[in-house]
Amino acid sequence: MSCMRQDLSLILSRVAKKSTSLLGNFTSNLAEMWMHVRTKYDGGKIYNHCNRGSWHNRCYAASLRFNKGIQWSPQTWEETTSSVSGHYFTNLYSKRLQCLKNNTKTKGKKEIKTRRYKRKIKSAKESTAASSKKHYGPEAIQVEADISSEELDKRKQQYLKKHIEISHSEIDDIEINTRLQGSCKRWRDERATRLTASNFGLIFKRNQNTCNTIT
Numbered sequence: 001m002s003c004m005r006q007d008l009s010l011i012l013s014r015v016a017k018k019s020t021s022l023l024g025n026f027t028s029n030l031a032e033m034w035m036h037v038r039t040k041y042d043g044g045k046i047y048n049h050c051n052r053g054s055w056h057n058r059c060y061a062a063s064l065r066f067n068k069g070i071q072w073s074p075q076t077w078e079e080t081t082s083s084v085s086g087h088y089f090t091n092l093y094s095k096r097l098q099c100l101k102n103n104t105k106t107k108g109k110k111e112i113k114t115r116r117y118k119r120k121i122k123s124a125k126e127s128t129a130a131s132s133k134k135h136y137g138p139e140a141i142q143v144e145a146d147i148s149s150e151e152l153d154k155r156k157q158q159y160l161k162k163h164i165e166i167s168h169s170e171i172d173d174i175e176i177n178t179r180l181q182g183s184c185k186r187w188r189d190e191r192a193t194r195l196t197a198s199n200f201g202l203i204f205k206r207n208q209n210t211c212n213t214i215t
Helices: 002-017 019-024 029-042 052-070 073-081 086-106 109-133 149-164 168-177 186-191 197-205
Strands: none
Touching: 002 019, 019 149, 029 052, 073 086, 086 109, 168 186
């Protein structure tokens, strides 16, 4: 009985350690990797509607393919039936394995890597040039007209009075309602409206010609 209790306490302790992730419905890197592997076999289906076994079979096939490699099907056949699979069945997976080796060998060649890198750089330049024309030069589109200096001063004063020059009671209210920090929406909103200890040093030390929208 004591051995069983020890095993149960070990299992429950592992569940207790992961309680935060379970309550928040978070996933680990291993779980994300498994879901990525599984979606290759079930076409992105996340619900088992038919309940006829095909969805589970796809999950099993995904795990076997990941663990055993491209020859997973003939190996599983031999382990479960204690017999060798047929000629055409084995030949099919042998061709797939050879095709994978050829692709790996071809992609590893220096000229292929150079060609792939040139295509990547060319596409990046073209996409960057196309997007930059929308924001710079004669083709740039100004959606909103610039406001006057008087209107800008007026809006700055309104912003200061609304967000910065607040009473002590409002300061206490902000302090109480933003203690959760990253998991609190109000904390993120308040952090975006004023300089805090976490971003003041970064802003203070940066160059004067740095764009204000970076931080």
